[in-house]
Amino acid sequence: MSGPSHQNSAPVWNHSRLSRREALQAGAVGILGLGMNHLAGLREAQGAADAVPNGKAKKLIFIFLSGGLAQHESFDMKPEAPEDVRGEFKPIATKTPGLQICEHLPQLAQRSEMWSLCRSLTHGSNEHSAGHHIMLTGHSELPTGFSPNSPSRRDRASIAAITGYAMRQRQKNNLPTAVVLPERLVHNSGRVIPGQHAGEMGPQHDPWMIEASPFHNTSYGAFPEYAFDHQERGKKDNRVFQAPQLSLPEGLGMRSVRGRLDLLKSMNRQRRALGHHAQVENFDRLRQGAVSLLTESTVHDALDVTHADEKDLDRYGRNSFGWSLLMARKLVGAGVTLVQVNLGNDETWDTHGNAFPHLKNNLLPPTDKAVSALLDDLQASGELDETMIVMAGEFGRTPRITLLEKHYKLPGRDHWGPLQSVFFAGGGIQGGNVVGKSDAIGAYPIERPVKPENFAATLYSALGIPATAAWYDVADRPHQIYHGEPIAELF
Template structure:
């Protein structure tokens, strides 16, 4: 066994605790937080070799709920028949031979920063099942799966698994995984499955930052680019507002520091932290809550609508721009994974009116905000250590259809058989295309890639060891990897 493999395996065992750790544990216990809620302990374990083996320190997972049409974005078929080709024209990128949609000009100018996989495939054409498949990285649905009723028997989301895997590597007390700016909720009010930690337990659910209020008929990057798939005329007066964080009355930082100073002078401390393993997950949410309340960098990250004019102009003064600016600031503050839902549930579900809605409402804010994110990270040198992925739950059908009962203009239906996924940063080789769809954009023609490979690519980039596992309440191990990382991206 290689030394590197040995170190990786050791990094997933509980470290020995010193008397100083015991002192800190006692102090935090008085605050009602739990022994595991210690920046000191995390720094100690980091010093013992808990460093990511991958190239990325963090990941921004951009999710396009509804399903982006591959034909009209990153895998155009200009030589296909009219009923497949669509209305848009391809445009050249900075990468010789690589073309994408004419309405993504900023991304075309930055093709050296990103790569495509054009052959991701799975077997579901149903929204809720496909959400679960792509958000968890599992092609097969769990026994008893219900599209209308998320349950703890559902599989754990990629965000939750990443949060679990990175918690020992993170050198701060911030949540390891965050989802923003809203939970994905169907227009009927039911929550879409695949967004929580499933059988891992609620203590491992990713943090949900609710900055975008629910609206059941308006979609897209409000207020500038809000639209309704069926043009029903219901007004959208939502405001994008990140949560305002403040300490409860009577408990300011001076009080907290005073209590810690008093506890540091105690002579008797806990001598045995053998129960650490059993309580490690206890009150994890309180730990994150205190960090969110006390970290100035977090307050700055969430206060995006009041960012300086230059940043707002670059990212866009809309929910897409604000969300990606918030994500960029959160990974800068030390959060390991931020999932950004670009639009509420089924925003990209272009069954009808597809071409005007993509051209006028969806592509402009996406092109602007994702390009600004790439520029921002590149200018500071952080793109090399920040993996960016962008995917939906599926692609769209090759054939253009018209559902006259609901739409005035044509679109495309659900299609799990193939979609295009964008990757950037975190060791990804820019200006690169992996996989190929057939001439109709219907099925993979070369190098089919599964959701398991998609998830493994994220875990691998973040340095999660191939042997890593999470443990359930009965301490049974569950492997994190269920496929190999996508070959050819790096």
């Protein structure tokens, strides 16, 4: 089913013209027939349109550091600044002449020819929920009626949702196009952080959520090896990292009609049983994806990372950061287009206090190890050039160090929207490159300021999504995907 004619000659992504009942019927036909002709019809019923032109990147791994990575303690150190700005850590040289990063990122320093930095991303919010919405959606302005306390269908669509929607035509299998793991971002009070789902696009476009990491309201970081509590409250962390294991009951016949009906009933039972593991309210749209998750051995292997090859576990790290990035690598290898990896639950990187020991001992080492292993794997397999990796948080940290004596024994930095450093690799990124420059104390950009809209456009452009692309809502109103220019200097 082709969409209506529009003025632009570039491809346009349309919303479904079928009724919900017809779309569900199409899904039912697809799961009972399990034929590619039915799958094609189902995808058209969901609003896929003309094919996406080939981009340099075919896959995207979006590493999100909830809480806000301190630029001074990572990729934009200020060794010449006053003591209350420069902090305790020392810079080290990378393989790129003139480029220095934090001493606690030694493995990434040895791989600088594979990655680049933007040191000048800026936006106007110092609040966690607003910052999450801004960076996860690529929109500097908050929507009307935005609530920091709960997600809403008035929210903007996340980058993961937009990418999954736009790239569906390129997907050559029945797997979900966009996946988020290993946990949704939840505040320690229990409220879900906005910006993680498809927002105004509707729940049928939400990314798949693979919840492998149970919620813990005081423990953060790469558990079990590097778990910590920002305020050292002493609440024990007994979490186990375990992705949902989807399996077929013994003796289920896939070749018979009855077997397929039994499969549908079985999946509905598993949907109820696994409700606490994954976000599945859009199950009707994703029935074919569920079949693939159940039957693809590569997917089972991707999810069962805690029992992966011993050498892989040693390289990535036997902790939630290492397991999560190993899972992401396996999922893109199996055919998933976008994987968003939340390295730590909400505010893991929120280093208001005890910042230097927590970064040195609990946060930077497992990140350095796991991201380096991911780069090595993709380069060795020849996939780095077509797999983009980005790493960012909702904001940076204040230039000056402070001590909040009521909550912390040692100092740290507060929220800072005006500046953060963003890491880019693969997918056509020119390695060893730095875009933008901050001032002498790492507070504001002084060269090439970059907005979240530019950040999102860079990802879309690398994936080959046309600059004129749009999605259409149920009232046939177009919504542009791009709201800024890509960061051209990265390529």
